[in-house]
Amino acid sequence: MKKIAIYPGSFDPITNGHLDILKRALPLFDEVVIVVANNVSKKYMFTPKERLDMILDTIKEHKLTNVKAVILEGLVVKYAKEIGAKYLIRGLRAVSDFEYEFKLAATNNHIDNSIDMVFFMAHNYFEFISSSSVVEMASGGVDISSLVPRTVSIALKKKFNK
Ligand code: ADP
Numbered sequence: 718m719k720k721i722a723i724y725p726g727s728f729d730p731i732t733n734g735h736l737d738i739l740k741r742a743l744p745l746f747d748e749v750v751i752v753v754a755n756n757v758s759k760k761y762m763f764t765p766k767e768r769l770d771m772i773l774d775t776i777k778e779h780k781l782t783n784v785k786a787v788i789l790e791g792l793v794v795k796y797a798k799e800i801g802a803k804y805l806i807r808g809l810r811a812v813s814d815f816e817y818e819f820k821l822a823a824t825n826n827h828i829d830n831s832i833d834m835v836f837f838m839a840h841n842y843f844e845f846i847s848s849s850s851v852v853e854m855a856s857g858g859v860d861i862s863s864l865v866p867r868t869v870s871i872a873l874k875k876k877f878n879k
Contacts, residue, residue, distance in 0.1 A: 718801075719747045719748060719801070720745075720746045720747045720748075720803070720804075721746060721747065721748045721749075721750065721800060721801055721802040721803070721804075722742060722745070722746040722748075722749050722750070722802055722803075722804040722805065722806050722835065723749070723750050723751075723752050723793060723796070723797050723800075723802045723804070723805050723806065724738070724739060724742065724749055724750070724751045724752065724805075724806040724807075725751075725752040725754055725789075725793045725805060725806075725807075726751075726752075726753075726754060726807075727753075727754055727756075727759065727761065727768070727848065728751070728753055728768045728771070728772055728848070729761045729762050729763055729768055729848045729849075729852075730762070730763055730767075730768060730771050730848055730851070730852075730865065730869045730872065730873070731768070731771055731772050731775055731848075731865070731866060731869060732843075732846045732847070732848055732851055732864060732865050732866075732869070733843060733846060733863075733864055733865055733866065734808065734810075734839060734843040734844075734846040734847070734864075735808070736775060736779065736866060737839070737840060737843050738806065738807075738808040738837045738839075739751070739781070739784065739806075740779070740781070741837055742806045742835070742837060743781065743783060743784060745835075746783070746804070747783060748783050748784070748785070749783065749784045749785075749806065750784075750785055750786070750787060750800065750802065751772055751784065751785070751786040751787070752786075752787060752788075752789045752793055752796065753765055753768050753769050753772065753786060753787065753788045753789065754789060754793065755788055755789065755790050757790075762848075762852050762876075763872070765788040766788070767872070768788075769786055769787070769788050770868075771866070771868050771869050771872060772786045773786055774866070774867075774868035775866040775868060775869075778866060778867060778868065779866075792828065793805065793825075794825045794828045794829045794832055795828070795829075797829075797832050798829060798831075798832070802832070803831065803832055803833065804832070804833055804834070804835050805825065805832060805833070805834045805835065806834075806835050806836075806837070807821075807834055807835070807836050807837075808836070808837050808838075808839055809836050809837065809838050809839060810839040810843075810844050810845075810847075811844070818834070818836065821834075822834045846864050851864055851865055851869075851873070852873065855873035855874070855876070855877055856877050858877070861873065
């Protein structure tokens with residue numbers, strides 16, 4: 718049976734931190750499906766389509782194989798069941814991430830305990846990168862090109878006209 722994992726997140730926008738987790742996870746699975754979450758209670762910088770397109774550009778730029786990306790409105794765990802994915806990939810940075818992820822794992826477990834979460838520790842260099850900090854820096858005209866894929870750097874420059 719094909720070993721499929723889902724990498725869910727906001728990816729608002731995708732950063733080199735996300736990309737690092739993806740590259741480290743790929744060798745462990747036959748296929749990774751990136752799920753761009755569109756949570757009605759969250760406010761995003763980019764539309765789901767924009768977030769998806771930046772991910773697809775990044776996959777192409779880095780010549781990654783066995784990975785695809787989709788937009789999802791519903792529950793990730795339910796979608797996992799639908800496509801036969803048994804694992805959810807997440808990244809851990811600070812201790813604060815742990816608390817959030819711990820609760821998320823408990824919730825997911827309640828919905829369906831046949832699906833496991835797999836965590837990757839952020840590597841040192843990526844530890845401080847978050848979508849929101851990148852957006853904040855870009856809005857202030859800081860060069861963020863070493864922190865995000867090329868397509869994101871271009872999109873942020875356009876957004877803030879800097
Ligand atoms: P969400 O809103 O679901 O937390 P994010 O796009 O912020 O979506 O993050 C998706 C996943 O990627 C989370 O598990 C998050 O901890 C992880 N992640 C985000 N940035 C990094 C990074 N720099 N290094 C490692 N993991 C990261």
